[in-house]
Amino acid sequence: MIALLRQEMRLALRHPADSLAAVMFFVLVAALFPFGIGPAPETLARIAPGALCAAALLAALLPLDRLFGADAEDGMLDQLLLSGLPLVLVALAKALAHWLTTGLPLLLAAPIAAAMLNLPVAAWGVAMAALGLATGFLSLLGTAGAALTLGARRGGVLLPLLVLPLAIPSVIFGAAAIEAAAAGLPARPYLLLLAALLAAALPLAPLATAAALRVE
Amino acid sequence: MLEAQDLACRRGERAIFAGLSFRLAPGEALLLLGANGSGKSSLLRLLAGLLAPAEGRLLWDGTDALADRAAHATRLRYLAHQEALKPSLTATENLDFFARLWGGTPAAALARLDLSPLADLPVRLLSAGQRRRLALARLALAPVPLWLLDEPTLGLDAAAVGRLGGLLASHRAAGGMVLAATHLQLPLPGARELQL
Numbered sequence: 001m002i003a004l005l006r007q008e009m010r011l012a013l014r015h016p017a018d019s020l021a022a023v024m025f026f027v028l029v030a031a032l033f034p035f036g037i038g039p040a041p042e043t044l045a046r047i048a049p050g051a052l053c054a055a056a057l058l059a060a061l062l063p064l065d066r067l068f069g070a071d072a073e074d075g076m077l078d079q080l081l082l083s084g085l086p087l088v089l090v091a092l093a094k095a096l097a098h099w100l101t102t103g104l105p106l107l108l109a110a111p112i113a114a115a116m117l118n119l120p121v122a123a124w125g126v127a128m129a130a131l132g133l134a135t136g137f138l139s140l141l142g143t144a145g146a147a148l149t150l151g152a153r154r155g156g157v158l159l160p161l162l163v164l165p166l167a168i169p170s171v172i173f174g175a176a177a178i179e180a181a182a183a184g185l186p187a188r189p190y191l192l193l194l195a196a197l198l199a200a201a202l203p204l205a206p207l208a209t210a211a212a213l214r215v216e
Numbered sequence: 217m218l219e220a221q222d223l224a225c226r227r228g229e230r231a232i233f234a235g236l237s238f239r240l241a242p243g244e245a246l247l248l249l250g251a252n253g254s255g256k257s258s259l260l261r262l263l264a265g266l267l268a269p270a271e272g273r274l275l276w277d278g279t280d281a282l283a284d285r286a287a288h289a290t291r292l293r294y295l296a297h298q299e300a301l302k303p304s305l306t307a308t309e310n311l312d313f314f315a316r317l318w319g320g321t322p323a324a325a326l327a328r329l330d331l332s333p334l335a336d337l338p339v340r341l342l343s344a345g346q347r348r349r350l351a352l353a354r355l356a357l358a359p360v361p362l363w364l365l366d367e368p369t370l371g372l373d374a375a376a377v378g379r380l381g382g383l384l385a386s387h388r389a390a391g392g393m394v395l396a397a398t399h400l401q402l403p404l405p406g407a408r409e410l411q412l
Contacts, residue, residue, distance in 0.1 A: 003316035007302075007309075014304035075298025078266055082289040083317050 001089040004080075008097035018063050019101050023109045026059035030113035041118045048117035049127070049178035053171045055113065056131050060102050060138045061163065065156040067094055067146040068213075077150075081213065091209035095143040103135030119182060126181035126191070133194040134170040140198070140205035141166050147212035170197055217241055218263075218281070218362060218393060223272035225258050232258050233412055234271065242361070242391040245384070245404045250412035256397035257297070259412065260364045263395065264294040292362040297370075299351040303340035307331060307350050310339055311357065320357030328356040329379055345371040349379075356383060363387060365396040377403060 012019060033051045037043055071077040080090055110128050119127060145163040149155035177190035217239065224234035232255035240246055248256045261267040263274065265285040274281045281288045301310050311322035326332050329349045334342060342350065348371050355363060363384075369377050381403025384394060396402055 003313055006316075007305075007313045010305060010309060011302055073298070074302070075296050075300035076302070078261075078264075078294065078296055078298075079300040079314075081266060082264060082292070082294055083314075084286065084290045085317065086286065 001085065001093045004085065004090060004093040005097055008093065009100065012097070012101040018066070019105045022059045022062045022102050023105045025062055026055050026106050027109055027113055027116075029055040029058060031116050033117060044118040045120065045182065048114065048119040049123075049175040049182065050171065051117055052110065052113060052119070052127060052131065052178065053134055053174040056106050056110070056135055057138050057164070057167055057171065059106055060098075060135050061142065061160050063098065063102055064142040064146045064163070065149070065159050067098060067143060068150045069146075069155070072150055077213075087210035087213055088206045091143055091147070091206035091213070094209070095139045095206065098143060099136050099139040103132065103139055106135055107132050119178070122184070123178055123181035126187045127178045129191055130174040130177040130187075130194060133191065133198050134167075134174040137170045137194070137198050137201055138163070138167050140201040144205045144208040144212065147209040150212070170194060173197070217275075217277050219275040219278075220263075221273045221275065223259070223262065223274065224270045225255055225262055225267070226270040227258065231270075236272070236412075238410055240393045240395065242393060243388045245388060245394040245396070245407035247402065247404065247407045247409045248395065248397040248412060249399075249409055254412040256412055257366050260294065260296075260366050260395065260397055263362075264292060264364055265289060266294075291360055292364055293355050293360055295351055295355065295363070295365045295368055297366055299347050301339045301347055301350060304338055306336050306338055307342070307353075308335045310350065311353060314354050315357055318358040322353075322357075325353040325356040326350075328383060329353045329376070345373060345376065348372055349376055352380060352383070355387070359387070359390060359392065361392055363392060363394045363396075365394065365398075367398055367400075368396055369398065369400050369402060 030051060033047060034044060037047065068077060071080065107128055110131050111124055114124055114127055142163050145159050149158045149162065152158055173190045173193045177187040180190060181187040219239045221237055223236040225232045238246065248259060250256055258267060262269050265282050265288045307326060308322045311325055315322050326335050329352055331349055331353060334346060339347060352368060368380060384404055388394065394404065
């Protein structure tokens, strides 16, 4: 599993454009809101929590269809199936690699997006924690989605349709946490709920991914 | 000992082959011959456990090989048409991933196929024949009983075919089995043939 993670990170470092594209997408989506809604600081601060979560999840979806797609095309998927590694660990390594190459860069860019949406600086820390948990949840769900849509025609379109509805709870609790922090209320309960989502997906999503890969 | 009993393969609604039986003992080699589309590659995928047989059984030392696919996978190496090489990684890095899983050292495997001078080049700069050799170098990493090879000599020059011959000979001398699908002459002396 460490070997697979190493290989995935190596590949991501050779192609930094993929991670960068997701980050740019995130920042640009966040920048669209002031244009669409108007620059009134109060309005922006009001929508900032939800907009941040939605933009981050959409950006994290971008590289998902290549997660197994590239391996399926070049024959690596067959070799992974025959590698002797338990498929659950393959799925976990893939999800972790997706988070490290997409979720983590998004977190680093979150202050830029938060500033554009006029989120109070006091809430930035909670915003990063909430986005970290939410993108982790999406990486796990998305890995299962990517495995399921592998080999389907127009899998790239099917994938968001499959994954986004399941990701709704993470938007609700993520936005609620950031909103609470912005209003000076304790955000801890919402962060704990997000962490619970992540904890539930951590064993379940890799099992689903492994089952989907085996059927291919 | 690998034994196939009445294997049948179906892709979609089309039957590709049926009633296929053969045995392979340690040290033996079997060439799969047949026209394009006759099911050579499908048979190799089936033997690797990547494809479920429509009918029939595959036995390994008398027990059902496909009952535990993960265990079956550790007994074999599968060389497919797609070479499972990452273009942006170097030859050594590509092998390094498999060496960590299976054991062996990339440098020794590269030397077996005369690839040492290319060890630090990204794979995207290699020619088709050199890529094929790099895929074959995976076989030299760590010994397993069964090699499933799909057109192993595709794009290889005479010297590389000779090196593959040495690799195959030492594998068989150590009791390894080889199944190869091919249209070309393979350096497998005494191999039996199976017409699909």
